Amino acid sequence: MKRPKKLIRDFIYLVTQLIAFITSLLPPWFLYFISRILGNCGYLFLARSRNRVLSNLRIALGKEKNKRELSAIAKEQFSNIYLGFCETVKATNLSQEKFSKSIKIEGREYLEEALAKGKGIVGVCAHFGNFPLMVAGLSSAGYPVNTMVKKQSNLGMQKFLQKLRRKLKITWIEKYPLEKSLKEAMDWLKKGGLFCMLMDQYSGKGVRVDFFGYSVQTAIGAATFARRMDALALPIFCLRNPDGTHHIIIKEPIKLVRTDNVRKDIAENTASFMKIIESFIRKYPEQWFGWLNRRFR
Numbered sequence: 001m002k003r004p005k006k007l008i009r010d011f012i013y014l015v016t017q018l019i020a021f022i023t024s025l026l027p028p029w030f031l032y033f034i035s036r037i038l039g040n041c042g043y044l045f046l047a048r049s050r051n052r053v054l055s056n057l058r059i060a061l062g063k064e065k066n067k068r069e070l071s072a073i074a075k076e077q078f079s080n081i082y083l084g085f086c087e088t089v090k091a092t093n094l095s096q097e098k099f100s101k102s103i104k105i106e107g108r109e110y111l112e113e114a115l116a117k118g119k120g121i122v123g124v125c126a127h128f129g130n131f132p133l134m135v136a137g138l139s140s141a142g143y144p145v146n147t148m149v150k151k152q153s154n155l156g157m158q159k160f161l162q163k164l165r166r167k168l169k170i171t172w173i174e175k176y177p178l179e180k181s182l183k184e185a186m187d188w189l190k191k192g193g194l195f196c197m198l199m200d201q202y203s204g205k206g207v208r209v210d211f212f213g214y215s216v217q218t219a220i221g222a223a224t225f226a227r228r229m230d231a232l233a234l235p236i237f238c239l240r241n242p243d244g245t246h247h248i249i250i251k252e253p254i255k256l257v258r259t260d261n262v263r264k265d266i267a268e269n270t271a272s273f274m275k276i277i278e279s280f281i282r283k284y285p286e287q288w289f290g291w292l293n294r295r296f297r
Contacts, residue, residue, distance in 0.1 A: 005155075008156070009154075009155040009156040009159070010156065011156065012154060012156030012157060013156035013157075013159050013160055016156065016157065016160045017160065020089045020160070023085075023086050023089045023090065024089055024090060024092075024093050028090065028244055031083070031086040031087075031090070032083065032244065034082070034086075035079045035080075035082040035083035035086060036079050038078075038079070038082045039075060039076070039077075039078035039079025039080070039081070039082060039083075040075060040078070040079070042078040042081070042082075043074060043075045043078045046078075049078075049292060050074065050078075052291075052292060052294065053074045053077060053078075053291040053292055054070060054071070054074055056290075056291045056293075056295055056296060057070040057073060057074060057285070057291060058070060059212065059214065059296050060211075060212040060281070060296075061073075061212075061282075061285060072286075073285050073286045073291075074291070076286035077286055077287075077288075077289065077291055077292075080240070080286065080287065080289075081289070083240075084129075084130050087130055087133060087240075087244075087246075088130065088132050088133060088164060088168070089164070091133055091136065091168060092164060092167040092168060096140065099136075099137075099140055100137075100140055100141070101245075102244075102245050102246060103133065103134075103137035103140070103245065103246045103247075103248060104245065104246070104247050104248065105137065105138070105141060105248045105250065106247065106248065106249050106250065107249060107250030107251060107252075108141075108250065110234060110250050110251065110252050110253065111138075111143060111194065111234060111236075111250050114194075114232045114234060114253060115143070115144075115192065115194070117232070118192050119192060119229075119230060119231055119232055120188070120189025120190060120191070120192055120193060120194075120195065120225075120229050120230075120231035120232075121189075121192075121193070121194040121195065121231055121232050121233075121234055122189070122195055122197060122222050122225050122226045122229075122231050122232070122233045122234070123145075123147075123194055123195060123196035123197060123234055123235075123236040124197065124199065124222055124233055124234065124235045124236065124254065124273045124276065124277070125196045125197060125198050125199070125235075125236050125237065126198060126199070126200035126237065126277045126280070126281075126288065126290065127198060127200055127201070127288060127289035127290050128237045128238055128239060128280065128284065128287050128288055128289075129237070129238035129239045129240045129246060129247075129287050130238055130240065130246060131198065131238060132164070132165070132168065132170060133168075133238065133246055134196075134236070134237075134238035134246070134248055135147050135168075135170050135196060136168040136169065136170050137238075137246065137248055138194070138196075138236075138248065139168075139169055139170060139171065140169070143194060144191075144192070144193040144194060145171065145193070145194045145195075145196060146171045146172065146173060146185075146188050146193055146194070146195050146196070147170070147171075147172050147173070147195065147196045147197070147198075148172065148173045148174075148175050148181060148185065148195075148197065149161075149165075149172045149173070149174065149175065150174075150175045150176070151174055151175070151176060173185055173188075185225065186225070186228075186229060189225060189229040189231050190229065194234075195225065195231075196236060197221055197222040197225070199218065199219045199221065199222045199270075199273060199274075199277070200274075200277050200288075200290045200293075200295075201219070201290060201293045201295070202216070202217055202218075202293060202294055202295055202297065203217055203218055203219035203220075204217060205219075205220075206218045206219045206220045206270070207220055207266070207267045207270055209267070209270055209271040209274050210271060210274070210275075211274050211278060211295070211296075212278060212296075214296050216274075216295060216296060216297075217297070218270055218274055219270075220266050220267075220270050222270070222273055223265075223266045223267075223269040223270040223273065224266055226256055226269065227256065227258065227262065227265055227266060227269065232253045233253060233254040233256060233269070233273070234250055234251065234252075234253055234254070235249075235250070235251040235254065235273075235276045235277075236248065236249070236250050236251075237249050237280050239284060239287055240287060251276070254269075254272055254273065254276065255272075256269050256272075257269055257272075
């Protein structure tokens with residue numbers, strides 16, 4: 001059984017590598033055009049994913065936007081999925097100078113002030129824009145940044161993604177085994193580094209907080225690390241500009257609740273984090289990949 005699995009993994013890896021190679025040769029305008037076509041096709045033919053996205057959009061934004069507006073957001077999101085892959089592949093072939101010019105960082109002062117205090121920093125992040133390029137952009141700018149990633153079930157894709165991260169000089173911690181990853185994350189924070197955490201998807205072991213007026217289960221990792229390590233919490237998001245460049249937005253530190261009631265503190269801080277994420281989603285709904293997730297359950 002091991003040999004067929006290895007052959008399948010190697011085949012998927014080679015096919016993905018071939019697609020990535022072809023992508024690297026194509027001009028950005030053409031990739032944008034292709035992403036639009038693939039996004040529209042995905043919206044038309046991937047009925048299950050389309051229905052999930054539209055259902056989530058109706059729940060969250062149905063009172064503010066009409067059917068046509070919600071459909072437009074969904075189509076844009078499908079296009080951004082393909083565009084994100086193309087952008088990441090293209091970025092691996094850019095020089096350090098060109099890559100740095102393609103990413104603007106707003107709010108550096110908040111990050112630099114936090115780093116100067118010598119404490120660890122928890123980046124409160126979400127699946128906005130191009131998250132890998134956000135981490136790579138911060139690293140390229142000289143900031144000590146790390147993140148946690150979940151291993152792909154498809155080993156061919158796992159191998160490909162690891163190669164991309166290395167090319168982009170992204171530092172990461174594998175989520176499992178959990179005991180090992182938690183220790184590595186805490187060690188990173190002890191050294192005063194920035195640890196970016198995606199916390200916008202459903203988590204069966206979290207706490208229920210308000211999100212677009214609904215009670216949703218949310219991961220508590222960011223709030224737990226911030227409290228346990230006495231770390232600062234900075235909202236950090238990445239947005240895609242119309243010209244294909246990227247805009248990293250760093251906001252001022254979140255005022256954390258710290259009392260003798262640990263569970264209550266974590267729940268309240270998690271709720272605060274999600275309110276900030278919700279505010280960004282309302283401004284840039286087409287750039288949030290979370291619509292594909294079963295968030296409202």
